[in-house]
Amino acid sequence: MQCGLLGARLAHSYSPQIHQLLGNYSYRLFEVEEAHIAQFLNNTDFRGLNVTIPYKKTVIPFCQELSPQAQKIGAVNTIVRRDDGTLIGHNTDYFGFMSMAQKSGLSFAGKKVLVLGSGGASNTVCTVLKELQANYVVISRNGENSYNQLHLHQDCAIIVNATPVGMYPNTGISPIDLSLFPKLEGVLDLIYNPAKTKLLQDAESRHLTAMNGLWMLVAQAKESAQWFTGCKIDDSHIERIYCALQTQMRNIVLVGMPGCGKSTIGHALGKALNRPFVDADDEIVKTAGISIPAIFEQSGEAGFRTIETQVLQQITAKSGTVIATGGGCVARSENIPLLRQNSVVIWIQRPLEALPVDGRPLSQANKLSLLYEKRRPLYETASDWVIENKNSIENAVEKILAKLTGEHP
Ligand code: NAP
DSSP states (O other): OEEEEEESOOTTOOHHHHHHHHOSSEEEEEEOOGGGHHHHHHHOOOSEEEEOTTOTTTTGGGOSEEOHHHHHHTOOSEEEEOTTSOEEEEOTHHHHHHHHHHHHTOOOTTOEEEEEOOSHHHHHHHHHHHHTTOEEEEEOSSSSSOGGGGGGGTTOOEEEEOSOTTOTTSOSOOSSOGGGOTTOOEEEESOOSSSSOHHHHHHHHTTOEEEOTHHHHHHHHHHHHHHHHSOOOOTHHHHHHHHHHHHHHOEEEEEOSTTSSHHHHHHHHHHHHTOOEEEHHHHHHHHHSSOHHHHHHHHHHHHHHHHHHHHHHHHTTSSSOEEEOOTTGGGSTTHHHHHHTTEEEEEEEOOGGGOOOTTOHHHHHSOHHHHHHHHHHHHHHHOSEEEEOSSOHHHHHHHHHHHHHHHOO
């Protein structure tokens, strides 16, 4: 059975991985230009299709029937070819966002919810919010409820981001300032790449419920797979696939004092997990074309940190990689969101007396204990877990592997 995804640019799609975990059918990516959509739909032998940007409305005239949800939302993200050859259009994003809203644990009834953006995804979100009896307001760059009128909505309890602001590759920006909303309980961001947009990191730092769009993506795929195959798939598979993807996609970033064992542990961890390993210091040397002590000599610490941030921007945007960072990368505040956007960040702690200083300009120039006191709160802010490297590298790697397994046993 042939199924697939129809869209304009699909290079970064996770759908093939998700559908591979959902059912026993072939799933291909179909990148088609708008002018060839009619020809594609009429002449391609497929049983089921997912439809993504920018064709969710374009495909409607080619469907002989629309499901009630597709009609209500005015967009189709799933097409099934029936036995008589006719096409029926569904909208499984509705189920996807409903499932995400429920999974978030937030209660929506009677609450004020701001929905950022007025595109296709916003329509779906609003249809679900109506069903959940929330009082939603669409915030748009134009019209009466614009970003200049946010002071009228200080009583908002939940924010849903249905804009592409903060999405890869334009990460590190947020569509809204959360400090404006003292009654805020949670933020749902439909973006899933990066896993933690700046908006979600801001929500987390305020101890609010924060959830990305990966759950929605998996849930809508599950419902699509049901339409493709005609078989019911239990909802428990959403969680199974979500956890598998989350683990597969995220990076493991090691931070800690110079000489604490990040590179050696990272290398061994990459091997144990069969994942690529990247050493940020090696990338800095490659980028600069000279050694780290030579960079310090020529450009000082500021020059080194500038190259380091450029390198971190590139390597932290990857997925499924083990990354060892330089000891001082936490000293620049703009590096922290980069470290955290797609990763679990592990702080490797080693007793100060065991830290080597050879070839490490900052460790030689400063008293290690003073350097550590300065950096300790920064490592704390940046990291999700702490792992002690007291005995052997093997022992530290084992502890990390155990912690990773313990997350989704
Ligand atoms: P879209 O139609 O291209 O854009 C949505 C809206 O975002 C636009 O109508 C616009 O609303 C606002 N917007 C666009 N650029 C902006 C900017 N620079 N600054 C502020 N607002 C901007 O996209 P969509 O299909 O609705 O998707 C929106 C997001 O949801 C995307 O990131 C998409 O990847 C994600 N999504 C995720 C899932 C999932 O399963 N997780 C499913 C569907 C979509 P205004 O003109 O009113 O400001």
